[in-house]
Amino acid sequence: MSYVQNVLSKVKEKDGGQPEFIQAVTEVLGTLEPVFAKHPEYEKAALLERLVEPERVIMFRVPWVDDNGAVHVNRGMRVQFNSAIGPYKGGLRFHPSVNLGIIKFLGFEQVFKNSLTGTPIGGGKGGSDFDPKGKSDNEVMRFCQSFMAELYRHIGADTDVPAGDIGVGAREIGYLFGMYKKIRNEYSGILTGKGLEYGGSLARKEATGYGLVYFMKEVIEAKGKSFKDATVVVSGSGNVAIYATEKAQSYGAKVVAMSDSNGYIYDPNGIRLDVVKEIKEVRRGRIKEYADIVKGAEYTEGCKGIWTVKCDIALPCATQNELDEESAKILVKNGVYAVGEGANMPTTIEGTEVFQSSGVLFAPGKAANAGGVATSALEMTQNSMRLPWTFEEVDEKLHQIMINIYKQCEQASTEYGFKDNFVAGANIAGFQKVANAMMAQGIV
Numbered sequence: 001m002s003y004v005q006n007v008l009s010k011v012k013e014k015d016g017g018q019p020e021f022i023q024a025v026t027e028v029l030g031t032l033e034p035v036f037a038k039h040p041e042y043e044k045a046a047l048l049e050r051l052v053e054p055e056r057v058i059m060f061r062v063p064w065v066d067d068n069g070a071v072h073v074n075r076g077m078r079v080q081f082n083s084a085i086g087p088y089k090g091g092l093r094f095h096p097s098v099n100l101g102i103i104k105f106l107g108f109e110q111v112f113k114n115s116l117t118g119t120p121i122g123g124g125k126g127g128s129d130f131d132p133k134g135k136s137d138n139e140v141m142r143f144c145q146s147f148m149a150e151l152y153r154h155i156g157a158d159t160d161v162p163a164g165d166i167g168v169g170a171r172e173i174g175y176l177f178g179m180y181k182k183i184r185n186e187y188s189g190i191l192t193g194k195g196l197e198y199g200g201s202l203a204r205k206e207a208t209g210y211g212l213v214y215f216m217k218e219v220i221e222a223k224g225k226s227f228k229d230a231t232v233v234v235s236g237s238g239n240v241a242i243y244a245t246e247k248a249q250s251y252g253a254k255v256v257a258m259s260d261s262n263g264y265i266y267d268p269n270g271i272r273l274d275v276v277k278e279i280k281e282v283r284r285g286r287i288k289e290y291a292d293i294v295k296g297a298e299y300t301e302g303c304k305g306i307w308t309v310k311c312d313i314a315l316p317c318a319t320q321n322e323l324d325e326e327s328a329k330i331l332v333k334n335g336v337y338a339v340g341e342g343a344n345m346p347t348t349i350e351g352t353e354v355f356q357s358s359g360v361l362f363a364p365g366k367a368a369n370a371g372g373v374a375t376s377a378l379e380m381t382q383n384s385m386r387l388p389w390t391f392e393e394v395d396e397k398l399h400q401i402m403i404n405i406y407k408q409c410e411q412a413s414t415e416y417g418f419k420d421n422f423v424a425g426a427n428i429a430g431f432q433k434v435a436n437a438m439m440a441q442g443i444v
C-alpha cells in the first residue's frame with residue numbers, strides 16, 4: 001500500500017463517522033500520489049498525517065433565549081485546521097445540518113483553497129447547528145452574541161479571522177463583530193464580510209460569484225468558447241448564485257434557471273436578477289415567488305430537477321453534494337461542456353468522474369470559488385492599512401487573482417501529467433505551497 005493510501009485508510013478508520021470529511025480527504029489525496037513519489041522527504045516528516053489532523057478543534061455550548069423567553073442550546077465549533085502559511089481563515093456556517101465532519105471537510109478544503117489565492121492565509125472553518133431561518137432579528141442577535149462570548153478567546157486579527165458562509169451574512173457578521181468589540185475593547189479586523197461602514201471591503205459581496213465567472217472565463221476561453229450567448233444554469237439563489245449570475249449575464253450569457261432548497265425556477269427568457277435580488281436579498285422569500293412575478297417563468301418543486309434543464313455551462317452554487325452521478329449524466333446528455341463549482345464540493349465524487357470521463361471542463365470549488373476568501377484577505381489587508389480601496393481596485397485585484405489561480409492549476413496539472421484536470425491541478429498547486437511551508441517550520 002502506498003503512503004498516501006495508508007494515510008487515507010487511517011483517516012477512514014479514525015474518522016469513520018465523518019463521511020463528508022472522508023470524501024474531501026479522498027478527493028485531495030487521490031491526486032497527490034505523483035507528488036509524493038517525487039518528494040520522499042514528505043513521508044519521513046509525516047506530512048500527510050499532520051495535514052489531515054486539524055491543529056485545533058474548539059467545541060462549545062451556545063445558550064440563548066428566544067422571544068418567548070424559552071431557553072435553547074446549540075453547539076458551536078471552530079476548526080483551526082492549518083496555519084502554515086498564515087492565520088486561520090474560513091467562514092462560519094449556521095445551519096441545522098452542521099456537525100464536526102462537515103466543518104472539518106470545509107476546513108480541510110479551505111487550506112488548499114487559501115493557498116491557491118496567493119495570499120497569506122491558513123485554513124479554518126466553524127459554525128453551529130443553529131437555524132437562522134424563521135428567527136427574529138433579536139433572536140439571531142442573541143444567538144450571535146452568545147456564540148461570540150465563547151469564540152472571542154480563540155480568534156484575533158493575527159490568529160484566526162472567520163467570515164460568513166451559509167446562514168451567516170451581513171446581519172450575523174455585524175452582531176458577531178459588535179459583541180467581539182464589546183468584550184475585547186478592541187477595534188480590529190477579526191471578521192471579514194463586515195459592513196462597509198465598519199471595515200468591510202467593497203466587492204466582497206460580489207467576490208465569490210464574480211470570481212467563479214472570472215475563473216470559468218479562463219477555462220472556457222482556452223478552448224475557444226465564450227460566455228457570450230451561452231446558456232447557463234446556476235443552482236442556489238444565495239450570495240454566490242446571485243453574483244455569479246450577474247457577472248455571467250454581463251458577459252452576455254443567458255442564465256435560465258436558479259433554485260433554492262425547495263425547488264427551481266426556469267425562465268426561458270433569461271433570469272431577471274432584479275426580481276431574484278428583491279425576493280432573496282430584501283424580502284428573504286422563496287424562489288417560488290419569482291414565477292408569480294415574471295410571466296413565462298415556471299417553478300418546479302424539488303431542487304434536484306434543475307440539472308435536467310439543458311445548458312452549455314452549469315454553475316452549482318448552492319450546497320455540498322447537490323449534483324450527483326445521475327444529474328451529471330443528464331447534464332452531459334444535454335450537452336453541457338463546462339461545470340464550475342461555486343459552492344463547496346457540490347458535485348459528488350461519482351458526479352465528478354462522469355464529467356471528467358465525458359471530457360467536460362470541470363472546475364473544482366477550491367479553485368473556482370476562491371475569489372470569496374481571496375477578497376476576504378484583501379479586506380484584512382485594508383483593515384491593517386486602515387485604508388479602503390475602491391470597488392474597481394478590489395475587483396481588478398480579484399480578477400487578477402482568479403487568472404493566477406487558473407494558471408497555477410493549469411501548470412500543476414500539466415507538470416504532473418493530468419492536463420485539463422483542474423481537480424488534480426488545484427489540489428497539487430494548493431498542496432505544494434502548504435507542504436513547503438510545513439517542511440520549513442519543522443515538526444509542529
Ligand SMILES: NC(=O)c1ccc[n+]([C@@H]2O[C@H](COP(=O)([O-])OP(=O)(O)OC[C@H]3O[C@@H](n4cnc5c(N)ncnc54)[C@H](O)[C@@H]3O)[C@@H](O)[C@H]2O)c1
Nearest residue numbers: 166167208236237238239240260261303318319343344372
Ligand atoms: N459566500 C461566499 O463567499 C462563499 C465562498 C466560497 C464558497 N461558498 C460556498 O457556496 C455555497 C453557497 O454559499 P452562499 O454564501 O451563497 O450561501 P447562502 O446562504 O447565501 O445561499 C445558499 C443558497 O442555496 C440554497 N440551497 C440550499 N440547499 C439547496 C439545495 N439542496 N438545492 C438548491 N438550493 C439549495 C439556499 O436556499 C440558498 O439560496 C456554500 O457551499 C458555501 O460554502 C460561499
